[in-house]
Amino acid sequence: MPVISDKGRQMPESPIRKLVPYAEEAKKNGRKVYHLNIGQPDIKTPKVALDAVKNNNLEILEYARSEGSEQYREKIAAYYNSKGMDVSGKDIIVTTGGSEALLFALGTVADYGDEIIIPEPFYANYNGFATASGVKVVPVVSSIENNFALPPIEAFEKLISPKTRAILICNPGNPTGYLYSEEEIRKLADLVKKHNLFLLADEVYREFAYDDVEHYSIMREEGIEEHAIMIDSVSKRYSMCGARIGCLVSRNREVITTVLKFAQARLSSPTYAQIASEAALETPQSYFDEVSKEYVSRRNLLVSELEKIDGVRVAKPKGAFYCIAELPVKNTDDFARWLLESFEVNNETVMVAPAAGFYSTPGMGTNQVRIAYVLKKEDLITAVNILKEALKVYPDN
Numbered sequence: 001m002p003v004i005s006d007k008g009r010q011m012p013e014s015p016i017r018k019l020v021p022y023a024e025e026a027k028k029n030g031r032k033v034y035h036l037n038i039g040q041p042d043i044k045t046p047k048v049a050l051d052a053v054k055n056n057n058l059e060i061l062e063y064a065r066s067e068g069s070e071q072y073r074e075k076i077a078a079y080y081n082s083k084g085m086d087v088s089g090k091d092i093i094v095t096t097g098g099s100e101a102l103l104f105a106l107g108t109v110a111d112y113g114d115e116i117i118i119p120e121p122f123y124a125n126y127n128g129f130a131t132a133s134g135v136k137v138v139p140v141v142s143s144i145e146n147n148f149a150l151p152p153i154e155a156f157e158k159l160i161s162p163k164t165r166a167i168l169i170c171n172p173g174n175p176t177g178y179l180y181s182e183e184e185i186r187k188l189a190d191l192v193k194k195h196n197l198f199l200l201a202d203e204v205y206r207e208f209a210y211d212d213v214e215h216y217s218i219m220r221e222e223g224i225e226e227h228a229i230m231i232d233s234v235s236k237r238y239s240m241c242g243a244r245i246g247c248l249v250s251r252n253r254e255v256i257t258t259v260l261k262f263a264q265a266r267l268s269s270p271t272y273a274q275i276a277s278e279a280a281l282e283t284p285q286s287y288f289d290e291v292s293k294e295y296v297s298r299r300n301l302l303v304s305e306l307e308k309i310d311g312v313r314v315a316k317p318k319g320a321f322y323c324i325a326e327l328p329v330k331n332t333d334d335f336a337r338w339l340l341e342s343f344e345v346n347n348e349t350v351m352v353a354p355a356a357g358f359y360s361t362p363g364m365g366t367n368q369v370r371i372a373y374v375l376k377k378e379d380l381i382t383a384v385n386i387l388k389e390a391l392k393v394y395p396d397n
Contacts, residue, residue, distance in 0.1 A: 007134070012127045015357025015370075022340035023351050031344055034383035036371045037336075037353040039174065039321065041239040043291055045280075049238060052279030053272050064268040067260055068094025068247070072278040076247060079281055083206070085219040091251050093259045096269045098204050098233030098246035099125065104262040105229050105248060106133040108255055109198045110165040116200075117159050117167045119151055121324065121358035121365055123174045123202065138164070139360045144326055144368070147315045148176035150184040153191055166198035166229075167191070172205045172215070175358045175370035176324050177299075177317020179209055182216040189218070192227045199224060204233040204246070205320040207288050210296050213318060225251040236320075237288075238280040243273040295321050298373040298380060305384040306371075309391065322372050324355055330396055332356070332369050343390050350383045350390075 016038050023033050067073070073089035080087040095101040102125075110116060112134035118126055120139040130137045140155050142148040156167065167188060172179040192199045201218040209215040218228045233246035248259055299317060306314045311328030329335045332354040339349050355368035373380060 007131060010131050012124070012131065012357065014128075015124050015355070016353045018357075019336055019340060019351060019354075022337055026340045026349060030347060032348040033340070034348065034350045034375065034379055034386065036373075036375070036383055037351045039236065039372045039374060040241055041236065041321070041374050042376065043239040043294070045239045046283040046287060048282050049240060049243075049276040049280040053276050056272070056275060058271075061271055064094075064271045064274055066263040066266075066268050068092065068269060069274060069278070072274055073247075075278055075281050080219065080249070083215075083217065083220075085217055087219060087249060087251070091249055091256060093248045093256060093263055094269050094274065095246045095248055095263070096266070097235065097244040098202065098231050099129070100266075100269075101231045101233070101246045101248040102126070102129050102200075102202065103133065104259045105200055105231065106130065106135055107262055108258045109200070109229070110135045113163065114165045115161060115163045116165060117156055118360075119148075119169060120360060121148070121175055121355060121368075121370075122168075122360075123170055124357045126168065127357075127360055135165075136163075137360045141361065141364070142176070142178075144313060144315050144324060147318075148173065148178040148324065150180055150187070153187050156188075156191060157195075160195050160197075164195070164197060166200050168200040168202070170202040170205075171217075172208060172317070172319025173322075174202075174205065174320055175322045175353070175355065176315060177320045177322050178315075179213060179215065179318035181213075185216050185218060185221060189221045189224045189227075193224060197227065198229055199227050200229045200231065202231040204231065204236050206232070207237050208292065208295060208321060209319045210292065210299065211318060215319070219249060219251075227252070229255060234277045234280055238277075238283060240276065240280065243270075243276055245269060245273045245277040295373070298375075298377055299323070301377050302371065302373045302380050302384065305381060306387075309384075309388045311391070321374055322370055324368050324370055326368050328391060329367055329394060331366050333366075334396060335390075335394060336369065338394065338396075339390055343386075343393075345386045345389050348382070348386060350386050352387075 230249040235241040313326040352369040355365035359365045
């Protein structure tokens with residue numbers, strides 16, 4: 001039998017998607033499943049984006065430019081400038097989702113065997129992207145005790161080696177919902193300048209910043225123009241996960257030139273999706289105000305209800321639409337599977353994402369879950385009640 005590559009064997013399973021077969025089986029057996037496991041917003045996509053595709057009269061669906069259309073990139077740049085970032089269209093490469101932007105970034109800044117430092121827990125696919133790129137993830141642990149704030153800079157500095165090429169953050173964070181402050185970003189900026197590293201920031205949840213706290217982008221920080229690489233996407237901002245359009249932004253010309261070569265190798269991002277994404281930039285601010293208000297309400301409700309359950313500890317998120325909850329169980333992988341296979345309340349159950357998959361340090365997060373509050377409030381109440389009842393009878397407690 002032909003042999004599968006080591007890289008293929010080492011690719012991690014998604015902690016978000018690996019339980020899908022169990023959920024599908026539960027549904028086949030007639031049970032309703034409340035999905036708290038995946039960041040698929042239930043907010044409607046802006047009509048202006050959908051109409052741009054519906055009303056388009058293209059006669060030939062041609063390739064787009066590898067870097068994205070000039071018109072679209074200029075409009076993205078205008079959006080960034082409205083957020084206080086000095087960015088032009090030439091600083092942007094349009095990608096097939098933020099995922100491709102991350103892959104291109106790792107391919108640009110690191111060679112096989114090089115290292116990137118990431119505060120954990122982190123978006124699970126960072127492990128997959130690193131494995132696919134032959135790059136080693138070096139985790140620096142953040143803690144639920146302080147809401148997953150940025151670890152001390154000294155903790156980062158201890159991990160820097162001759163193979164270190166970059167620090168990667170997600171701001172606001174998936175899976176923690178933590179929003180880095182301007183002071184924390186500035187500390188990271190000073191660190192990458194001191195050690196001549198890249199600072200990669202996944203900022204796809206930028207619009208989801210709560211409690212009157214403003215998101216501070218690395219692209220606003222002066223003096224790190226050659227170090228800063230920002231990852232972005234339309235998926236969450238406009239509830240357009242299926243469009244698969246993102247971008248990579250940097251004022252480092254060598255970075256952009258190199259990323260473009262990766263983009264040329266895959267030809268181009270989808271034309272219709274770029275049309276929809278360009279139109280989405282016309283979405284009025286009122287849309288984001290309403291969405292933010294809704295998510296704050298959901299967050300407050302979810303955290304409040306979770307805190308009522310004995311033995312549960314939850315970090316209060318400042319952004320995005322996730323939180324990490326610590327449960328009184330030994331292994332949330334087993335618990336999540338048990339919920340789908342063996343438990344129900346009124347023929348209903350819940351699906352959560354075990355948090356161990358958001359860590360790269362073995363043994364971390366085994367009693368934690370990530371919960372996405374992307375359901376309407378009455379469904380969140382029902383889902384948390386099911387979780388509460390499940391914890392009362394779970395046999396491994």
